[in-house]
Every structure is written in structure tokens, then in C-alpha cells.
Amino acid sequence: MCYSSKNQSSFLAKIQQKREEMFVLGEKYGLGADETITCSRELDQLLNDYYHIYQSTSSAKTTNQSRKQSFVIFSKPYPTRRVQTS
Numbered sequence: 001m002c003y004s005s006k007n008q009s010s011f012l013a014k015i016q017q018k019r020e021e022m023f024v025l026g027e028k029y030g031l032g033a034d035e036t037i038t039c040s041r042e043l044d045q046l047l048n049d050y051y052h053i054y055q056s057t058s059s060a061k062t063t064n065q066s067r068k069q070s071f072v073i074f075s076k077p078y079p080t081r082r083v084q085t086s
Contacts, residue, residue, distance in 0.1 A: 011050055013014045 022039040029035050 008054055011046075011054070015043070015046050015050060018046055 018039065022043055023034060025033065025036040025039050
């Protein structure tokens with residue numbers, strides 16, 4: 001199968017959006033809440049799909065480039081949390 005880099009960028013954007021959604025749900029409801037867990041499973045599915053589409057079927061050179069691009073997902077720092085002291 002042939003997938004364009006535009007499709008790959010769109011897929012990575014969906015992954016990042018889902019990751020951010022999960023972070024917000026975790027902050028709002030807690031990590032064990034049904035909403036957070038459901039979102040986490042959806043993110044897992046997106047990541048699995050991404051791997052199967054863009055990395056497992058690619059040549060070694062393309063895979064290395066895909067990995068570099070996929071790490072961009074993790075580069076966005078989350079907001080600093082302030083801990084209240086008593």
C-alpha cells in the first residue's frame with residue numbers, strides 16, 4: 001500500500017489530539033475513570049494502526065524517518081502543575 005506523507009502527518013495529528021484529550025480527561029476525572037480509560041484505548045488503537053500502516057511495512061530507511069517523525073508527538077511539554085502546600 002502507498003500512503004502519502006500528508007496522510008501520515010494527518011494521522012500523527014490525530015494521535016496527538018487524542019493524547020491531549022486523554023491528558024485533559026485524566027486531569028478532570030482521574031486516570032482510572034471510564035472516560036480516561038476509553039480514550040486511552042482509542043489512543044492505543046491509533047498508535048497500533050500507525051505502526052502497522054507506516055512502520056511495519058516500510059523499508060528500514062523509511063522506518064527510521066517515520067520513527068523520527070513519530071517522536072515529535074512526544075516533544076510537546078505538558079503544562080507545569082503547581083503543587084499546593086499546606
